[in-house]
Amino acid sequence: GQNIDQPTEMTATEGAIVQINCTYQTSGFNGLFWYQQHAGEAPTFLSYNVLDGLEEKGRFSSFLSRSKGYSYLLLKELQMKDSASYLCALYSSASKIIFGSGTRLSIRP
Amino acid sequence: DAEITQSPRHKITETGRQVTLACHQTWNHNNMFWYRQDLGHGLRLIHYSYGVQDTNKGEVSDGYSVSRSNTEDLPLTLESAASSQTSVYFCASSEATGSDEQYFGPGTRLTVT
Numbered sequence: 001g002q003n004i005d006q007p008t009e010m011t012a013t014e015g016a017i018v019q020i021n022c023t024y025q026t027s028g029f030n031g032l033f034w035y036q037q038h039a040g041e042a043p044t045f046l047s048y049n050v051l052d053g054l055e056e057k058g059r060f061s062s063f064l065s066r067s068k069g070y071s072y073l074l075l076k077e078l079q080m081k082d083s084a085s086y087l088c089a090l091y092s093s094a095s096k097i098i099f100g101s102g103t104r105l106s107i108r109p
Numbered sequence: 110d111a112e113i114t115q116s117p118r119h120k121i122t123e124t125g126r127q128v129t130l131a132c133h134q135t136w137n138h139n140n141m142f143w144y145r146q147d148l149g150h151g152l153r154l155i156h157y158s159y160g161v162q163d164t165n166k167g168e169v170s171d172g173y174s175v176s177r178s179n180t181e182d183l184p185l186t187l188e189s190a191a192s193s194q195t196s197v198y199f200c201a202s203s204e205a206t207g208s209d210e211q212y213f214g215p216g217t218r219l220t221v222t
Contacts, residue, residue, distance in 0.1 A: 031208050042199060042213035043152070050208070087151060091208060096167070099144075101151035 002026040004100035006088050011106045012078055020073045020086050020103045028093025034062050034073045035087040037102065043087055046073070075105075083107045111136040115200050115214040122221055128187040130217050132200030140203040141183040142211065143167075143175060145196040152199065158183055190221045 003025045012018040024032070031050040035043040049055060049064035049071060061074040073086055085102040092098060113134040122128050132141065139160045144152040144167075154167030156175040164175050172194060174186045187194055197218050201211040 033210070042215055043211075044213070045210035048208060048210065089152075096154065096157075097142075097211070098154070098168075099152040101149060 002090055002092055002098045004088055004090055004098060006086075006100045006103045008101070009104045009106070011108060012075075014078055014080060014107055014109050016078050017074065017076050018078060018105065020075070020088075020105065022071045022073075022088030022100060024069050024071070024088070024090050024100075026069075026090055026092050029066060030091040030093055032062075032064055032071050033087075033089040033091065033097065034071075035089060035099075037085045037087060039084070046086075048091075078107050080107050080109070113200060113202055113212055113214040115198075115217050118215065118217055120217060120219050122190050122219070124190060124192060124221055126190050128190050128219065130185045130187075130198055130200075130219070132183050132185065132214060133181055134200075134202040134212070134214075135181065136202055136204075136212060137180060138202035138204050138212075139180070140205070140209070140211075141177070142201040142203075143173070143183065143185045144199045144201065145169065145194075146199060146216075147196050155185065155198075156183075187219075192221050195219060195221045 006022045034046040037043040047062040054063045059076045087102045088100040116131045142157040143155040158177040200214040203209040203211045
């Protein structure tokens, strides 16, 4: 089966950097997604990692280590609008996408 | 512009009633998914479809059914609503493969009393 772990809540300061970790166990791995979800809204796509390493997209970067079953989402120059839940999701070899419970990030001024 | 819509946005129903939630996408995507989201559980996959006449069970499919008669629609039916099915339901679609990003609808908040 698959299992995904990420912290339930995090707090950070406006203008700072925050790293949200995600660890996973799976019998087959195709890739890992990160989604952002503001309260009361639908999730929106942030990134998809297949190979090891860091992928940067503006203020957001996502890292993957397949051998360690580990990923993180790095958010730089935090803004108040970044207050949201961040969902790690595994695309398994069974062609299914399994979501973690999400990390609720609060940004304080 | 292409979009994915859900209706109704809010629904209150009684235990034992049959309920159908609609999902309609104009992306012309082959893949469509239904999730439920509950506090502490994240998004859990109910059913999914990779094309017309194709349907598959997800991790929490008991008490739910879907049918795919065309590309645009994947209605979700609760055969006999139970209080445990009170949740927010999201429909999503993606292009061709599982590695494609999913586009989510706005969600339906269902309350079963």
